[in-house]
Amino acid sequence: EGTELPETKTLRYQNTEEDLISEEVLYAQADGSFERTFVNVRRSFRYRLEAAPVSTPWYDVAIVERPIIRSIQVTLTPPAYARLPVQRLDPNVGDVLALPGTTVQVEASVAGPALDEAFIVFDDATRDTLRIDGARATGDFTLNSEGTYFLEIVDENGTANNSPIRYTLKLVQDGQPAVVFLAPEPLADLNESLGALLVARITDDYGFRRARLYYRLAETRFGAPMEDFASMPVSLPSPTVLDQELQVAWDLRTAEPLDLVPGGLGRAGESVIFRASRATARDTRHELAVQ
Secondary structure (H helix, E strand, O other): OOOOOOOEEEEEEEEOOOOOOEEEEEEOOOOOOOOOOOOOOOOOEEEEEEEOOEEOOOEEEOOOOOOEEEEEEEEEEOOHHHOOOOEEOOOOOOOEEEOOOOEEEEEEEEEOOOEEEEEEEEOOOOEEEOEEEOOEEEEEEEOOOOEEEEEEEEEOOOOEOOOOOOEEEEEOOOOOOEEEEEEOOOOOOOOOOOEEEEEEEEEOOOOEEEEEEEEEEEEOOOOOOOOOOEEEEEOOOOOOOOEEEEEEEEEHHHOOOOOOOOOOOOOOOOEEEEEEEEEEOOOOEEEEEEO
8 A cells, every 4th residue: 555656646736816726637757757847937826736645735936036127328438538528328238339448337227126236247257336226226447458247136135137138348449649750850960059949740549648858968979978868848739639740949058968068069979869759648658769
């Protein structure tokens, strides 16, 4: 007695919000087991199995509601050197293409159970915590490298959003600045007043922060030549003009530490190498030597 397995079982189940109890007859599989698969379950329910005279207790299946991200809004604040306006992307556009140093602000509108935590998760597994304010989660980060990110939200029951969308991060490359000397010629003689007019054309994508002139005494019959370059600041009359011409009236008598005297340079076999160095607004330096 009790050693024979039943060939059928009765499955009873009931949605927790309804009085109706449904039942189905289950038939034994080849190995003696019984199976019933519920698909696309959207409401909690309970069930039990009966094989007279035995029945199981009622078992509960609880449907847990996951938090969801209803929409996102991304705002880009370019770095100060670019002098570009703040850019507000279209709603639900999370892919970012921007200059290095751009501040990326992300605001997510959420639905579902109250949130307990929210994060921006990057492809290198680092994460930034988002601020939670009711049905909103906001945060920002500085764009310094390319990669991907997604938003993870966790409700007060510890349940996270499912299959979050992954967005791309790409950098707009800032072209290298350029300096071209227009005057004097690569090899030029200085007059006895030791004055020279230097003219250079400078170009950059986003403007300039500062400029310097570098120089050193390369040949001399008095003492030793300079091994390192000295420098002096050069005025930038229009830092925001992207393609401009600089003119420098250079008095070499005041250029420390050349220690030149009128009539001595050239006549005494001395020569000066100079080059221009100027930083773009993001402090990238490009140098050109003219001899």
